[in-house]
Amino acid sequence: GGRQKNVQIVKPFLIGCRSKPMESSVPDVCANDPVDLSLSSGNSAPAGSVPQKQHTHRWCLYLRPFDNEDLGIWIKKVQFKLHESYPDHIRSVTQYPFEVEETGWGEFDVQVKVFFHDPHEREVTLYTWVRLLLKDNDPRRYSSGDGYNIWEYHDEFVFNEPTTMMSALLNTR
Numbered sequence: 001g002g003r004q005k006n007v008q009i010v011k012p013f014l015i016g017c018r019s020k021p022m023e024s025s026v027p028d029v030c031a032n033d034p035v036d037l038s039l040s041s042g043n044s045a046p047a048g049s050v051p052q053k054q055h056t057h058r059w060c061l062y063l064r065p066f067d068n069e070d071l072g073i074w075i076k077k078v079q080f081k082l083h084e085s086y087p088d089h090i091r092s093v094t095q096y097p098f099e100v101e102e103t104g105w106g107e108f109d110v111q112v113k114v115f116f117h118d119p120h121e122r123e124v125t126l127y128t129w130v131r132l133l134l135k136d137n138d139p140r141r142y143s144s145g146d147g148y149n150i151w152e153y154h155d156e157f158v159f160n161e162p163t164t165m166m167s168a169l170l171n172t173r
């Protein structure tokens with residue numbers, strides 16, 4: 001498939017984290033969780049290791065569209081690289097919504113690699129954070145009104161001269 005000369009397609013998105021202190025009656029922060037959480041068995045530390053800190057927050061990392069669309073049409077996989085204190089800390093999500101839900105006690109930065117269905121489209125690397133303790137004056141923070149702290153930013157994927165396949169996927173409604 002040839003590339004389409006002088007075509008540029010821009011797709012805005014939001015990436016970030018929503019979190020909530022634990023022992024709350026609010027349901028899970030992810031609407032739908034495609035990650036197999038049985039891999040991360042909470043506080044079970046191997047025998048002889050340092051006891052783990054108590055998890056204080058439930059959080060959800062997400063990559064979501066700015067406009068309402070199914071990102072899974074053109075995104076094949078999103079790989080979230082968590083802090084190494086997490087078991088299986090590289091979490092791959094191959095279905096929309098692209099989210100990882102976990103619990104924890106600490107904040108850390110997250111590398112996010114986005115892979116596209118079109119093999120000619122190189123993957124994009126993004127960075128975000130698990131933020132649990134948000135300052136009121138953080139411009140990227142807001143409260144959802146139902147108790148979640150949200151920390152996110154806006155960015156966009158820019159596809160220059162996409163292939164016929166990629167532009168068809170990007171224009172699917």
Ligand code: SLL
Nearest residue numbers: 052083085086104105106107108
């Ligand atoms: C630090 N930024 O400087 C922190 C590290 C690690 C967070 C934060 C729990 C992991 C687990 C967790 O919240 N890790 O228990 O599986 O040390």
